[in-house]
Amino acid sequence: MTAPAAPAEPTPQMDPDRLDALLGRVIGDLGATTTAGGVVVGHRLGLYTALVQGAATPDELAGRTGTDPRYVAEWLAGQAAGGYVEYDPATGAFHLTPEQAFALADPAGPLYLPGAFVLALGALRAEPRITEAFRTGAGMGWHEHDDDVFLGCELLFRPGYTANLVASWLPALDGVEDKLRAGGRAADVGCGLGASAVLLAQAFPQATVSASDYHEDSVRLARKRAAEAGVADRVSVETAGAQAFSGAGYDLVATFDCLHDMGDPLGAARHIRAALAADGTWMVVEPRAGDTVADNLNPVGRAYYGFSAFLCVPNARSQPGGYSLGAQAGEAAIRQVATDAGFTRFRRAAQTPLNDVYEIRP
Ligand SMILES: C[S@@+](CC[C@H](N)C(=O)[O-])C[C@H]1O[C@@H](n2cnc3c(N)ncnc32)[C@H](O)[C@@H]1O
Secondary structure: OOOOOOOOOOOOOOOHHHHHHHHHHHHHHHHHHHHHHHHHHHHHHOHHHHHOOOOEOHHHHHHHHOOOHHHHHHHHHHHHHOOOOEEEOOOOEEEOOHHHHHHHOOOOOOOOOHHHHHHHHHHHOOHHHHHHHHHHOOOOOHHHOOHHHHHHHHHHHHHHHHHHHHHHHHHHOOOHHHHHHOOOEEEEEOOOOOHHHHHHHHHOOOOEEEEEEOOHHHHHHHHHHHHHOOOOOOEEEEEOOOOOOOOOOEEEEEEEOOHHHOOOHHHHHHHHHHHEEEEEEEEEEEEOOOOOOHHHOOHHHHHHHHHHHHHHHHHHHHOOOOOOOOOOOOHHHHHHHHHHOOOOEEEEEEEOOOEEEEEEEO
16 A cells, blocks of 8 residues: 655645744654653663762763663763753763652652653554554454553553542542441452552551452552552452452442543443442542543643553454543543443542542442
């Protein structure tokens, strides 16, 4: 198949200023795309973390990390050009500002931005298959992606859950904290590597958490995470789709950033309704989004539409059910799924820069 012919010359209708603005935007995006690999290299080799120890020339940073000085010199220059590290021409040394160190150098901290690039590069490895899927409409399951998709997803989302789940999202739900404090039962559906399940168990030592995900490798890692966190006695993790996870009488069922990924979110919603206690709560955490495409034409929408075309829509297409909500579904679409499943109470309980949190009750 040949590519459609493109105009070789600027046409008279073109506005040169608008063309310049587009070129400027593309050069910025090209730089971001090529240095995305560099961010992941910095993450894997501990280059940001080592730079926190103090300003360093390429030789010094290479010495600290056991890496090759020539490669590190190129990496540092690119990172400085992108504003991810600072450069002092007088000394030839590079350093991190406190803000750069906060965001780039602490994998266990409240913000760790390299995780987003691990996820992005992991997702982009599927490009040939996704390109073909655009032609055929075929799906590609979450489980068929590179391992970096699962690990990057955890790295990207865990800091937000750590910062918000216990501090603001659960308190925004009517009566849920009290039930969990008193030894309630929670289910974490589509749990991925279990970051949210572990946080729930740590915050509510009397509660039990039943986590589940259809993806067996994620389930295995989630069990490992629960064991490492010392909460395996209170967190069980099963391999099960959202339409079939086990248990009933839950005080809380939570779906974190996964409802929109499902081919059958309505089947999931119906199953969740049946699994909840009569006065239980379904907490839906979804990527922050407005209801229309026009509402989402902003940097957050751009990032999520990108992930959505490579991960969320293909996963939904790979499953039975006929839905593919996408990562920018918006409140109206989530409300419709809940209403169709027979839930009668729906409200947006909280919002953070990247997430909307809905409280849904039978
Ligand atoms: C974007 S990840 C979110 C993972 C985790 N909840 C988190 O926030 O880190 C989406 C998750 O949904 C899971 N998933 C997709 N379809 C599912 C289904 N039908 N039933 C259960 N889990 C599903 C995937 O395996 C993946 O772990």
